[in-house]
Amino acid sequence: MQILLIALDGLGDRPVSRGKTPLQLAKKPNMDRLAKGGISGISYPIGPGIVPGSDTGYLSLFGYDPYHFYVGRGILEALGSGAKVHEGDIAFRANFSTVDGKMNIIDRRAGRIDGKDADELAKSISKIIVKDRRGKDITFQFEHVHGHRCVLLIRGQDLSPMVSDTDMHVVGQVAWAKAINPSDDAKRTADALNEWLKKANAILKSHSTNKRRKERGLPEANFIITRGASMLTKGVPYKGASYSGIYGEAVSITPFKEKYKMDATCVASGFLYKGVARYIGMDVMSIDRKVGALHADLDEKVKAALSELKKGTDFVFLHFKGTDVAGHDGDWKAKVKFIEKADKAIAPFLKLKDTIIVVTSDHSTPCALKAHSADPVPILIHGPAGMIRPDHIAKFDEVSASHGGLDTLRHADVMPILLGLLGKAKMFGT
């Protein structure tokens, strides 16, 4: 028996037209068939009134309480990028931005730079060594993620994640990094980061790509702004037995394979999802990042998931991103369309035997809010005849699912329920 967990990122929504949610409006015969043969419910990713991030939503779904195991998005994106993250490394989320001659930030996203321009510029500052006050080397690794988004990983002796954001989420004078606790480590880390920001600025502003951008009337990506410093402590890169928490609080993670006695593979394109998967010890397939876009062809991912299942992998996590993108864009028609595309794409899975199929999400991204919300998400669990108790629900959407046989649950319940169905749950008593 294998498990295929299909997550449509940011799937949950609120009524957008004629009193219906995008899921209710979409034609999705395959998901409805799975709902009809399976058991449905509505799940709070973390709990009522908690707005999940994608990272905390998936951690919760895979049975890792985010209040214990959340390590910060910087580290997760760094892991997702494929960077080797070591104990004591500090990671930041970073943006390409535009400063004027007086070091005023005039565009926090450098005109939403992307593609070749971003890749070229990122390459020019991909590895810079800065000496700290004591003369020790600090290595700054920089990687383009997507759009204006990047990840910065720094490595050295006695670093501290207690440094302030240089991205203040508003335009205006550059906010240089400061220590946010009185330790010398924090002071030294902030100073080194500021020195790197200046070095990067010097390289970027004279880069030919930026000159070309200027000629084309595009904002130059001549400055980096950083946020969300997080540190991996007691960490073993990728698949080791113990990772650790934010701000130096050590946390020991039992890897997925050990915790559930199942092989697991993540089929996703975004760095964050891959990062969460690596963080909890799943294998990660190499999938082109561009497959994550709203208008992308989903068949490549579906094929990848099918091949993983064919190989006998116990647990395959298949991630579709478009629903979340449409939600953030506030474009419900695009969301409906993406759901319909995803529904067509998953058709081959309906022929699988000996496979439990789960369809759910990490959080709601209502189009009306253009942001994540605390609204619970629908979930369905479909399995071979005789394993699941099919309920009376024949449609997959937020409202139908809330009347289903699983009633209301939390993502923390999902893995235990699946283990129970598989016969892998532990007996307590006799």
Next chain:
Amino acid sequence: MQILLIALDGLGDRPVSRGKTPLQLAKKPNMDRLAKGGISGISYPIGPGIVPGSDTGYLSLFGYDPYHFYVGRGILEALGSGAKVHEGDIAFRANFSTVDGKMNIIDRRAGRIDGKDADELAKSISKIIVKDRRGKDITFQFEHVHGHRCVLLIRGQDLSPMVSDTDMHVVGQVAWAKAINPSDDAKRTADALNEWLKKANAILKSHSTNKRRKERGLPEANFIITRGASMLTKGVPYKGASYSGIYGEAVSITPFKEKYKMDATCVASGFLYKGVARYIGMDVMSIDRKVGALHADLDEKVKAALSELKKGTDFVFLHFKGTDVAGHDGDWKAKVKFIEKADKAIAPFLKLKDTIIVVTSDHSTPCALKAHSADPVPILIHGPAGMIRPDHIAKFDEVSASHGGLDTLRHADVMPILLGLLGKAKMFGT
């Protein structure tokens, strides 16, 4: 107002035929009438992904968190057998087994010995005193439970439950008991147990019943194997104010009558169920053990429960075993049949006034698994008009109940809900 709680052991199941569970397939007009007039739900006995034992399932149902109060099956079966269990006593589950001349176990169940043979042999070793290394007496009490199953209770000074199982669940060379911690108490207890095992073997192998068995070509029940040592500490026999936990961890139990301000009587035939009831301070009716069998007449139990209710007992726990037996046998037709028989048997209860009737179970025993599972169990609560809010559910089964007004709950919620209906729940605030 009185409460009658009817538990069909191992009732929950998965679809077995035409996509339906045994409960869905069974004709059970009385249970359906109770569901129609009552409120239904689906309940996790302990929690999602936890496979309950019968002992932990019922503890949970009666509001005793098994993670705090589970004392081990040995002690519970000993209590159920009627043995007086004292503080510091150690109990084991035990099997009649068969050894060859070289002390190889060749049959872990002595040909599933039962009845008169088992009773006679058990009597021959019912009370043996062994001297420990320090010259102190250790009393070994042995009692036949049912089939090849027995319970061994030992009493002495400074005993320890930290001794290994001598039942390794496989045939082969006898695995003598060993201390599983370095204490002298554990060593002394293991040594004394081994001495008793040899004494019992000497008595059993020359017993006339075994000679007769040999002549009839049946395996001799000439050896005892033990497992699951558990200790009652700080215990007061049966109904006292404080019992205690496994492995000497002291736990203080508030007896049912004190906790809920209700008299309570258990009507069950199996030692384990009686033992759980005694452990939490319920009264236990004397019911012939044979009434527990799959093909037994259930009317005797129903009459007993009715007479208890007539006497004015506040809470009556009525236990039917057959559903679990059929589940373990993997015989769904027998399960359907037993449900139908139980349904007929409970007809007299439908005439009761001023009585809340609960129908539920301790865990699922799906026929396809022939074992307990983590699947939740249906529950219905029926009461006098005006007390319960009847929902839209008119059938009693796993799927219908999951759509009921109680939605999904846990067994830990059941007693608080019943107290609330009775008006015995405490007000918090003003």
